Amino acid sequence: MSIIYVLIPIAIILVALAxxxxxxxxxxxxxxxxxxxxxxxxxxxxxxxxxxKLAEQRRINQERKDAGD
Known part of the structure; x- marks a missing residue:
């Protein structure tokens, strides 16, 4: 029962900290x-x-390929 006297203040401190x-x-x-x-x-x-630049070129090439299909 005496552990409650320790746990309650610790819980209150943790909640206040949060x-x-x-x-x-x-x-x-x-x-x-x-x-x-x-x-x-x-x-x-x-x-x-x-x-x-390479990514942009790939995007342009992919758009051309998709438009051609």
Whole structure:
């Protein structure tokens, strides 16, 4: 029964810590742009210029091939 005297304050401290971290995250705009990271994988912005040119050429060639079929 005496363990409750230890567990209840620990639980209260953990809940208070979670609330503080949540409000810090909201205040520092951590939840402002949730979609950007999901869309980053779709863009080739991180490629070097040479690879961007090759990707563009491949896209153009694929469009020509699809238009010809």
């Amino acid at each position: 609330i503080v971290i949540f409000f810090w995250a909201v205040k520092s705009n951590q939840f402002e742009d949730l979609d950007r990271q999901g869309y980053n994988i779709l863009f080739d912005d991180d490629l070097p210029p040479e690879e961007k």
